[in-house]
Amino acid sequence: MKKHLLATTMLAALAASAAPALAADCDITVGLVMELTGPAGEYGQAGAKSVEMAFRDFNEAGGVGGCKLVTDTRDSQSQGNVAVDQATQLVNIKKVPVIIGGIISSVSIPILTSVTAPAGIVQVSPASSSPTLTALGKDGKTNGVFFRTITSDALQGTAAAKYAIDQGLKKLAIIHVNNDFGVNMVKEFADAYKKLGGTITSTTPYNEKQASYSAEASAAMAGEPEALYLVSYPVDGATIARAWISGGGAQKFLLNDGMNSAEFIDAVGAQYLSEAYGTSSGTSKTASTDYFYGAYEAFSGGIKPDAPAADRSYDAGAIVALAIAKAGKGDAAAIKAAIPEVVSAKGEPVHAGKEEFAKALALIKEGKPVKYEGVIGPVSFDQYGDITGPFRLWKIKDGKVETVGEMSADDVAKAKGEIQK
Numbered sequence: 001m002k003k004h005l006l007a008t009t010m011l012a013a014l015a016a017s018a019a020p021a022l023a024a025d026c027d028i029t030v031g032l033v034m035e036l037t038g039p040a041g042e043y044g045q046a047g048a049k050s051v052e053m054a055f056r057d058f059n060e061a062g063g064v065g066g067c068k069l070v071t072d073t074r075d076s077q078s079q080g081n082v083a084v085d086q087a088t089q090l091v092n093i094k095k096v097p098v099i100i101g102g103i104i105s106s107v108s109i110p111i112l113t114s115v116t117a118p119a120g121i122v123q124v125s126p127a128s129s130s131p132t133l134t135a136l137g138k139d140g141k142t143n144g145v146f147f148r149t150i151t152s153d154a155l156q157g158t159a160a161a162k163y164a165i166d167q168g169l170k171k172l173a174i175i176h177v178n179n180d181f182g183v184n185m186v187k188e189f190a191d192a193y194k195k196l197g198g199t200i201t202s203t204t205p206y207n208e209k210q211a212s213y214s215a216e217a218s219a220a221m222a223g224e225p226e227a228l229y230l231v232s233y234p235v236d237g238a239t240i241a242r243a244w245i246s247g248g249g250a251q252k253f254l255l256n257d258g259m260n261s262a263e264f265i266d267a268v269g270a271q272y273l274s275e276a277y278g279t280s281s282g283t284s285k286t287a288s289t290d291y292f293y294g295a296y297e298a299f300s301g302g303i304k305p306d307a308p309a310a311d312r313s314y315d316a317g318a319i320v321a322l323a324i325a326k327a328g329k330g331d332a333a334a335i336k337a338a339i340p341e342v343v344s345a346k347g348e349p350v351h352a353g354k355e356e357f358a359k360a361l362a363l364i365k366e367g368k369p370v371k372y373e374g375v376i377g378p379v380s381f382d383q384y385g386d387i388t389g390p391f392r393l394w395k396i397k398d399g400k401v402e403t404v405g406e407m408s409a410d411d412v413a414k415a416k417g418e419i420q421k
Contacts, residue, residue, distance in 0.1 A: 038078025054317030137384030157188025282376030
């Protein structure tokens, strides 16, 4: 009941924040298309509050020449067709220069291909990790407008494979969500895992929002796997894990980054997850990390700072805000050009929070480059809008996610190079 009331309160607050009433004439509206409901609802609710917090901090620091950034937040319902409709309204009717979202790749990709790329509108995804997004950039289909504050699954699949082998998980069954994210993550993982000496006993895709996944769990148990690699989202993932456990599956799991979730752990039962391991993108601690972990829960109304996509969504909001300040106006082309300049390796480091944003705004006013070092660590973008590692290695202990190590971008690149020989 408490979770339901919290979600209801949050959705009402998000809807209220989307209202344009009382906005000043010079305010700049940024569109948010987030998965507030559906299988990825936990991600989107956390992400939306993070962007709002980044904008609050930025506005209190001075905003864009005294003008504020405001959000128009839309619910994708975790569905690509709904997301396209909402993004189209934001671009064609609200004339937003930037869209932040979606969270999951099956939402971000159709927004990009159907709305933002054709219109030349900047799109920043906090958590869409599909390699398809890189491929679209390489094929010249993004117009250079897409950026993301998460690493591609092409790297994370390799990191997860190495981590699994290092933990002694050498004979796995795989169950994965049957969408672009799940298919690509498994492909990258499987290639690396097999070359590192692992055995995959079965690969079972599933369709979302089913009441039961007993058939999928039963099929995955063929071949006597020692553990399950579950590529999913918290709600469906918990249902699958319970079906796996009740069917007699080994209580050993490898999990993708989105399963780093208190909701998933509570729904499955911590007692069954003492040998559950996972990887997440972004680990280098900065002053931004300390600030965010100290302030987010109070701002968000009770969402934990380690909620899926929360940290990298703040960074997406911060980078967009600083880029708009650098551009000096709500113009998509100018903002696109400014994004690399606010994470410049040659810039002076700045961090999250009102005081740090004020410092950044002063530097921008002086025409100097800045280097935003975010909650997930320092980031920079390549020509396709991608960032590189590092990766956080974690396991579930006593019902909580505990970091046990880090795999640097160089480590992942080295492992990938050795695998490809």
